[in-house]
Amino acid sequence: DQQVKQNSPSLSVQEGRISILNCDYTNSMFDYFLWYKKYPAEGPTFLISISSIKDKNEDGRFTVFLNKSAKHLSLHIVPSQPGDSAVYFCAARGSGNTGKLIFGQGTTLQVKP
Amino acid sequence: KAGVTQTPRYLIKTRGQQVTLSCSPISGHRSVSWYQQTPGQGLQFLFEYFSETQRNKGNFPGRFSGRQFSNSRSEMNVSTLELGDSALYLCASSFGQGNGGYTFGSGTRLTVV
Numbered sequence: 001d002q003q004v005k006q007n008s009p010s011l012s013v014q015e016g017r018i019s020i021l022n023c024d025y026t027n028s029m030f031d032y033f034l035w036y037k038k039y040p041a042e043g044p045t046f047l048i049s050i051s052s053i054k055d056k057n058e059d060g061r062f063t064v065f066l067n068k069s070a071k072h073l074s075l076h077i078v079p080s081q082p083g084d085s086a087v088y089f090c091a092a093r094g095s096g097n098t099g100k101l102i103f104g105q106g107t108t109l110q111v112k113p
Numbered sequence: 114k115a116g117v118t119q120t121p122r123y124l125i126k127t128r129g130q131q132v133t134l135s136c137s138p139i140s141g142h143r144s145v146s147w148y149q150q151t152p153g154q155g156l157q158f159l160f161e162y163f164s165e166t167q168r169n170k171g172n173f174p175g176r177f178s179g180r181q182f183s184n185s186r187s188e189m190n191v192s193t194l195e196l197g198d199s200a201l202y203l204c205a206s207s208f209g210q211g212n213g214g215y216t217f218g219s220g221t222r223l224t225v226v
């Protein structure tokens with residue numbers, strides 16, 4: 001039972017264009033969502049998060065959108081840079097103060113110069 | 114400020130042995146969560162410790178255990194190692210309440226031969 005899904009294993013975009021990474025979830029009790037970037041053999045690096053009471057959060061080139069009715073969130077990276085090439089994970093937290101995050105399977109982003 | 118420190122970075126163990134991994138959280142963080150990353154299963158939650166108490170537990174066998182000390186440092190133990198336990202083990206620290214980043218360490222790469 002995969003509660004958080006990233007249906008696109010990979011995405012390739014041109015430098016300077018927009019990258020859109022998608023994530024779907026099934027549990028309406030999730031109250032907090034996060035995006036991480038990861039390189040092989042390293043720990044995930046936090047990018048941006050959003051509370052379930054909001055529908056958008058922006059931080060520099062990164063914007064996360066949350067559509068609660070569709071149980072869908074997306075990460076927009078504008079403009080994309082070659083250094084953004086990595087695996088991106090979305091994660092969801094159950095309601096309440098907990099350190100338990102449920103991760104999607106990840107999407108490998110390649111930004112071509 | 115110092116990040117999350119995991120030791121050792123690499124480990125090679127023989128099937129049937131036991132292993133202990135260590136995680137030192139960011140100063141002031143009271144929650145430490147542990148995750149296992151494998152190519153086939155992605156990032157899976159093992160357990161969370163908050164103020165020296167296990168607050169959440171994932172679906173892993175009893176061979177996986179942990180503890181947290183009064184200074185919030187945490188250890189994870191795996192007994193009777195199996196080949197399938199080969200993975201990257203990651204810990205994440207957070208304040209344990211409210212919304213905020215969950216900061217990951219660089220991980221311990223465990224290889225069971």
